[in-house]
Amino acid sequence: MRAVLLAGGKGTRLGKSDIPKPMVEVGGIPVLEHQIRLLKSHQFYQVTVLASYKAERIEEYFGDGAELGIDLEIVTEDPPLGTAGAVKAFAKCHKDPFLVIYSDLMVDIDLTHLVEFHKSRESLATLVVHPNDHPLDSDLVEIDDEAFVKQFFSKPHAESAGRRNLVNAAVYVLDPSLLEMVPENEPSDFGRDIFPKVVKSGGKIRAYLTTEYVKDMGTRERLAAVTRDFRAGKISRMNRGVxxxxxxxxxxxxxxxxxxxxxxxxxxxxxxxxxxxxxxxxxxxxxxxxxxxxxxxxxxxxxxxxxxxxxxxxxxxxxxxxxxxxxxxxxxxxxxxxxxxxxxxxxxxxxxxxxxxxxxxxxxxxxxxxxxxxxxxxxxxxxxxxxxxxxxxxxxxxxxxxxxxxxxxxxxxxxxxxxxxxxxxxxxxxxxxxx
Ligand SMILES: [Mg+2]
Ligand SMILES: [Zn+2]
The missing domain is CATH 3.40.50.1000 (HAD superfamily/HAD-like)
Structure with missing residues (x-):
């Protein structure tokens, strides 16, 4: 299976505006490299990085991926089309399901198990969801007994909302047919625009509930927390294999x-x-x-x-x-x-x-x-x-x-x-x- 990493973000909120966000380091290694190493350990050898801001920094660092033992393709989007728009532009020629990861995430999940779960029932997409410690400012989903998504709730939420703590973690397995719902040449976002539209029109999206480590490092506080977790060995300790x-x-x-x-x-x-x-x-x-x-x-x-x-x-x-x-x-x-x-x-x-x-x-x-x-x-x-x-x-x-x-x-x-x-x-x- 091919993996697509969304690497378009800037590091502005991290005080590192001269590099793309996924090149920010955790434990001395760019977050993007952590992701690529995880992918490789689950036999994902074909990786596409959708870059935009300072894409050349990513190219300089990774080249064609040979050093990491993968086949790496870096695509520069111009103009930026949002998460869904970017993936649609890339995926035109692909017929098989593929994995999408937002590259401001530190992730250590059993991707092999995730892909098996996706294949076990027919659906247009499988979304990794998990409880986190800040559901109030996270995108939430509501699911039925069989883990099919019933509804999406975008942040922010009222304090009285009373929803399950099931956060969309921004790791997806997508069937290419889902991209038919994505408008051509205009910006759109999976979480905010596309998934809610798919569910409303009767399309099946399933949630994969995990207790493994998925955390974004998009602010200084979160980067510090993720770095602490990494140093303490907590990220790998939360893998379902342990x-x-x-x-x-x-x-x-x-x-x-x-x-x-x-x-x-x-x-x-x-x-x-x-x-x-x-x-x-x-x-x-x-x-x-x-x-x-x-x-x-x-x-x-x-x-x-x-x-x-x-x-x-x-x-x-x-x-x-x-x-x-x-x-x-x-x-x-x-x-x-x-x-x-x-x-x-x-x-x-x-x-x-x-x-x-x-x-x-x-x-x-x-x-x-x-x-x-x-x-x-x-x-x-x-x-x-x-x-x-x-x-x-x-x-x-x-x-x-x-x-x-x-x-x-x-x-x-x-x-x-x-x-x-x-x-x-x-x-x-x-x-x-x-x-
Ligand atoms: Mg009691
Ligand atoms: Zn009983």
Whole structure:
């Protein structure tokens, strides 16, 4: 597969106006070279760089790519046509799908897996999406159960928007037929103009959710952050090939206040310190997974759609404080019958309702987890029991929410009892400092 790198930007916001943005260095190597090395490691040997500002600097540095072992073509756009316009002008003679990466991104994702995902279902485009620590000023997408994009929301967003933290990361696999939607010889942008148009007209675009490293370095602060991450080895450590330490969090009574069968977004209030604690876990390289029993679904107190709204709102209010969760796993079941309006299909014994370990085992199946460095925080012994049954190495009971009121029902005991998620996360990040 061919890769196309969009390298038209200037480095102005980085205070480096004499070089194209992708020639800015991270760890002594231009960002563009980091990208090309990643491409090559996934057998992308044909790379096109669409350049415009000071394209000669890119040419001088990379030549024809032979030194890096790839076949490199540098195309200078004149006049600049925006991301979509530029790709259309280049791709006229190409019939096969190709990969597009914006070249102000530091990326370390398993591109081979991404391409397999794209090929697994028919679609005009696959977009890499991920939660980030600034969803308020990011382009967001809304997806359905099969990861098809339903809607695009361009930044900026109102503080009350309440959307899922699913950010368009600006890495795409595109089918050339999508380019029919791109106007000829006039500037247009994929995220802002083309993708929304495709979805509105019934075209299929799919989202590839990743927890791997994708961050832009387009401002001084972000460049500094990316450089820090690079030096600390964090960028490659987040690749899906590497097992990551993990913290499982119960939802009600740990992250948000326990109200009993929470069914509306206005009932959702964070426990003080929850967002900053989760942010700390994010920054320290932990996966953060929510594992929650939601019998309100089986009891008919809430619909799946209603629960999705609550989880979008939860992601949103965490995002306002720069925190995110990597996934939310919930059990919709409940064993006891007798509620009016109950959903009979969900009224059954299952393997995911805590104290059963199913939700944690599912996360383990879907992600590469370092279970020797795994933690769980719950407010009930049934959470602790689920964690221990799944092989979580350390469990913490917090005194918020139910405050362990079900202790009589279980023999299991937590490794630690702490006042709140804040204290618990301090212990977790302190204990893992040396790894
Ligand atoms: Mg709870
Ligand atoms: Zn279940």
């Amino acid at each position: 097992a990551r330490k993990v913290c499982f969090l119960d939802r009600d009574g740990v992250i948000n206040k326990e109200v009993g069968d929470l069914s509306r977004t206005d009932q959702l209030t964070l426990i003080p310190g929850a967002a900053t604690s989760i942010r700390k876990l994010n920054q320290n390289g932990f996966f953060v997974f929510v594992v929650t029993n939601q019998p309100a679904l089986a009891k008919g107190f809430i619909t799946l759609e209603g629960l999705s709204k609550i989880h979008a709102q939860l992601e949103w209010i965490l995002g306002l404080d720069g925190a995110f969760v990597d996934a939310i796993y919930f059990c919709p079941h409940h064993p006891d019958k007798g509620f009016s309006g109950e959903d009979k299909t969900l009224k059954r014994e299952c393997e995911c309702r805590k104290p059963a370990p199913g939700l944690i085992l599912k996360a383990l199946e879907e992600h590469n987890l370092d279970m020797e460095n795994s933690w769980l925080i719950g407010d009930r012994l049934c959470d602790i029991a689920a964690g221990q049954a799944a092989g979580v190495s350390k469990t913490i009971l917090v005194r918020t929410g139910h405050d362990g009121h079900d202790a009589d029902l279980y023999e299991e005991r937590p490794d630690f009892v702490m006042d709140s998620i804040e204290e618990a996360c301090e212990l977790i990040t302190e204990s893992s400092r040396d790894q």
